Amino acid sequence: MSPPKSEGRQRLGPERARHAVSVSLRLASAATAIAVAAAVFRAASCYYNSRRGNTGHQASGSAACGFTRIPPTASSTTVGRTLNSLGRQPTQPLLKRHRRHLFRLRSARLALAGPAAVSLPDELLDSDKALRFDDLPIAAKTKKALREELEVQDMTEVQVIAIPAILDGADVVVRAPTGTGKTLAFLVPIVEQLLRRPRDKREGVGALILSPTRELAMQTAAAAEQLLAQHSDLGSYCMIGASDIYDETSALQSEFIDIVVATPGRIDDHFRNSDGFADLFSGLQVLVLDEADRLLNGFRPQVMEILRRLPLPQDRQGMLFSATFPDDISEIAALALRPGYRLIDTMHGQVTPSLVGQYYAVFPQEQMVSALWAVLQQELALNPGTAKVMVFFTTARITQYFAQVFRKARMDILELHSRHTQDYRTASANAFWTSPTGILFSTDVSARGLDYPEVTSVIHFGAPSSADRYVHRTGRTGRMGKSGRSITLLHDFERSFLDSFQDLPLEHLDVDALISSSPPPPILMAPLDDLRVGQAYKAWLGYYKYFCEGLGWDDAQLVHHAGRFAAAIGSLGADGSHPPLRKVTAEKLGLARAAGLNLVDRLPFQAAHKAEELRQERQLRSIDQELERLMEGGGVAEPPRPNAHKLWQEKERAKAEAPKPKRTSSWPSGGSKHPPKGAPDSVLMNSRLAAVAAVESSRGRKDQAPQES
Numbered sequence: 001m002s003p004p005k006s007e008g009r010q011r012l013g014p015e016r017a018r019h020a021v022s023v024s025l026r027l028a029s030a031a032t033a034i035a036v037a038a039a040v041f042r043a044a045s046c047y048y049n050s051r052r053g054n055t056g057h058q059a060s061g062s063a064a065c066g067f068t069r070i071p072p073t074a075s076s077t078t079v080g081r082t083l084n085s086l087g088r089q090p091t092q093p094l095l096k097r098h099r100r101h102l103f104r105l106r107s108a109r110l111a112l113a114g115p116a117a118v119s120l121p122d123e124l125l126d127s128d129k130a131l132r133f134d135d136l137p138i139a140a141k142t143k144k145a146l147r148e149e150l151e152v153q154d155m156t157e158v159q160v161i162a163i164p165a166i167l168d169g170a171d172v173v174v175r176a177p178t179g180t181g182k183t184l185a186f187l188v189p190i191v192e193q194l195l196r197r198p199r200d201k202r203e204g205v206g207a208l209i210l211s212p213t214r215e216l217a218m219q220t221a222a223a224a225e226q227l228l229a230q231h232s233d234l235g236s237y238c239m240i241g242a243s244d245i246y247d248e249t250s251a252l253q254s255e256f257i258d259i260v261v262a263t264p265g266r267i268d269d270h271f272r273n274s275d276g277f278a279d280l281f282s283g284l285q286v287l288v289l290d291e292a293d294r295l296l297n298g299f300r301p302q303v304m305e306i307l308r309r310l311p312l313p314q315d316r317q318g319m320l321f322s323a324t325f326p327d328d329i330s331e332i333a334a335l336a337l338r339p340g341y342r343l344i345d346t347m348h349g350q351v352t353p354s355l356v357g358q359y360y361a362v363f364p365q366e367q368m369v370s371a372l373w374a375v376l377q378q379e380l381a382l383n384p385g386t387a388k389v390m391v392f393f394t395t396a397r398i399t400q401y402f403a404q405v406f407r408k409a410r411m412d413i414l415e416l417h418s419r420h421t422q423d424y425r426t427a428s429a430n431a432f433w434t435s436p437t438g439i440l441f442s443t444d445v446s447a448r449g450l451d452y453p454e455v456t457s458v459i460h461f462g463a464p465s466s467a468d469r470y471v472h473r474t475g476r477t478g479r480m481g482k483s484g485r486s487i488t489l490l491h492d493f494e495r496s497f498l499d500s501f502q503d504l505p506l507e508h509l510d511v512d513a514l515i516s517s518s519p520p521p522p523i524l525m526a527p528l529d530d531l532r533v534g535q536a537y538k539a540w541l542g543y544y545k546y547f548c549e550g551l552g553w554d555d556a557q558l559v560h561h562a563g564r565f566a567a568a569i570g571s572l573g574a575d576g577s578h579p580p581l582r583k584v585t586a587e588k589l590g591l592a593r594a595a596g597l598n599l600v601d602r603l604p605f606q607a608a609h610k611a612e613e614l615r616q617e618r619q620l621r622s623i624d625q626e627l628e629r630l631m632e633g634g635g636v637a638e639p640p641r642p643n644a645h646k647l648w649q650e651k652e653r654a655k656a657e658a659p660k661p662k663r664t665s666s667w668p669s670g671g672s673k674h675p676p677k678g679a680p681d682s683v684l685m686n687s688r689l690a691a692v693a694a695v696e697s698s699r700g701r702k703d704q705a706p707q708e709s
């Protein structure tokens with residue numbers, strides 16, 4: 001294992017002090033007192049400030065479901081908010097009005113202080129045209145790729161402000177609404193920075209982009225690949241938990257790879273276990289933490305370890321991107337950025353997309369299945385033939401349970417969560433991405449960054465565990481100025497969730513009326529087999545045990561509501577007995593002494609599942625054979641492969657054979673308006689998905705991915 005690149009990280013103290021001074025200076029010089037006061041007032045009225053501290057997710061015992069209000073505080077983000085107070089406009093995802101661009105650019109210059117904050121030529125600032133990528137001082141090949149591969153021309157607000165600042169060499173913290181083009185806001189200048197300083201092959205990787213989930217990393221890598229389509233001398237690579245660790249190291253050592261997009265767990269793993277890996281990053285020029293708040297909240301140990309082994313902030317450029325940051329970002333920024341970094345904030349006080357109608361319903365837990373059924377029917381009816389719905393659940397097992405229940409009722413449900421293998425996850429994501437309509441049941445693993453086209457509705461089944469999660473989930477719809485709907489379905493005991501969201505435009509939805517007009521089919525109310533019930537019940541207990549304090553529950557109340565959950569899925573015994581729970585599990589949950597649980601040494605149904613597992617494996621094999629046969633016969637396109645590196649290798653191979661081949665990414669791209677070529681036959685893929693799911697589920701296989709839930 002290579003030694004850490006530097007041991008000097010203890011300089012954080014003085015750096016922090018310098019940073020504090022620089023923030024104060026910027027505060028003082030950047031805005032007038034009125035603007036600051038307006039921003040503070042805005043902050044006070046903004047729900048984002050009224051939520052509990054974002055970084056305190058684990059710290060507070062009441063945790064995320066506590067729904068307690070934290071008094072608003074003025075903070076370093078005030079600097080960013082002065083931009084908003086000057087702008088006084090609702091969020092406009094695609095700003096084509098040049099005057100507003102100019103106003104904001106000038107505001108940015110004012111508010112962000114620092115010399116030469118934005119380096120667009122003055123003649124552009126004085127013209128009446130919308131600012132386009134073509135106007136940027138970047139390589140012609142990048143512009144061509146933006147036009148032809150990503151099909152984008154006019155820049156969005158965050159791109160107008162962030163790209164010049166990054167090209168200028170600044171470290172940045174960028175907060176911009178969901179779906180407004182943050183990915184290209186960092187990818188475009190990264191490519192340019194790499195081109196501007198030609199690198200020696202021995203310097204290794206030029207830019208590292210960290211993403212909290214595998215799917216987001218793959219999506220970003222695909223966008224990078226599209227952007228590099230015209231640059232035969234630059235390559236990108238995607239490193240995620242599911243790939244082969246040995247292949248990755250040797251690929252990185254033998255190939256010329258400039259941009260690596262990765263999940264933190266995998267990079268950390270390499271740093272610890274792969275010889276010579278750290279050397280590959282010794283010449284790193286750019287580091288991006290995409291969804292930075294999540295990375296530093298949910299993956300802090302890994303991210304800290306990575307930061308410790310990368311070049312010091314003063315020797316590279318650093319960027320933090322997200323739609324949500326804690327009020328005090330100085331701590332996060334001090335970890336990854338140079339003092340004097342610039343804050344760019346294009347939220348304009350609006351945390352959710354302006355064209356997303358937001359609704360809520362509260363219902364007795366016993367009605368949860370009917371409520372979800374009725375709301376889904378409504379969304380399908382509101383968008384006939386085009387409904388694309390994402391339903392977010394609290395845990396992977398509960399997601400899996402509901403997916404199987406709704407499939408019984410002949411609904412075509414895709415599933416994405418950590419209880420499946422990466423192949424399955426990728427196939428689900430691809431199927432949802434390519435289909436013009438569909439329903440995806442997911443955990444928060446899909447909440448951030450994923451850019452599924454044309455999502456019409458987001459349904460939160462149960463209270464989201466934090467305000468930030470609500471924002472990111474909701475942001476899967478209403479992207480790039482489109483409209484959408486977000487419906488929050490709250491169990492009766494989650495009503496206090498609404499207290500924290502008073503500033504959101506949530507409208508009440510009459511779920512009783514919906515249930516009366518769309519009653520659930522009887523099959524929906526019949527429980528699944530014991531194994532699935534047991535898994536869902538255990539997951540429910542584990543999840544709400546974590547939030548007991550916030551809900552004001554003791555163990556007896558937890559068990560009481562767990563019984564209601566069991567009743568709602570039709571699995572409470574005739575004598576009121578709960579589904580069986582292993583004693584060892586109850587001990588782990590701290591519930592060994594709780595009255596009312598049905599504790600057993602061994603689950604009675606485990607052996608019976610062995611035979612079922614074998615049957616399903618046989619089924620899976622025959623579906624695979626069928627797929628293979630069809631593919632050989634040209635009846636169905638090859639299922640898409642996600643690994644950007646493989647695609648890159650193919651590109652390289654193809655290049656050697658014929659100059660300038662044109663390839664299309666097989667993964668949902670950040671910008672292409674067309675589905676990737678080679679999309680799978682959906683019926684066959686769906687049956688394969690179902691078969692794989694059944695086998696995985698009966699094996700109880702757990703995916704080890706870093707996950708949201």
Ligand SMILES: Nc1ncnc2c1ncn2[C@@H]1O[C@H](COP(=O)(O)OP(=O)(O)OP(=O)(O)O)[C@@H](O)[C@H]1O
Pocket residue numbers: 150152153154155156159176177178179180181182183184322323448449450451475479480669670671672
């Ligand atoms: N200038 C542009 N014009 C048109 N479309 C664009 C432009 N820039 C990006 N897009 C497209 O907008 C969509 C959303 O972009 P992106 O995923 O980068 O948003 P985001 O701000 O990162 O969202 P999130 O906060 O959810 O991660 C993508 O399909 C992307 O290709």
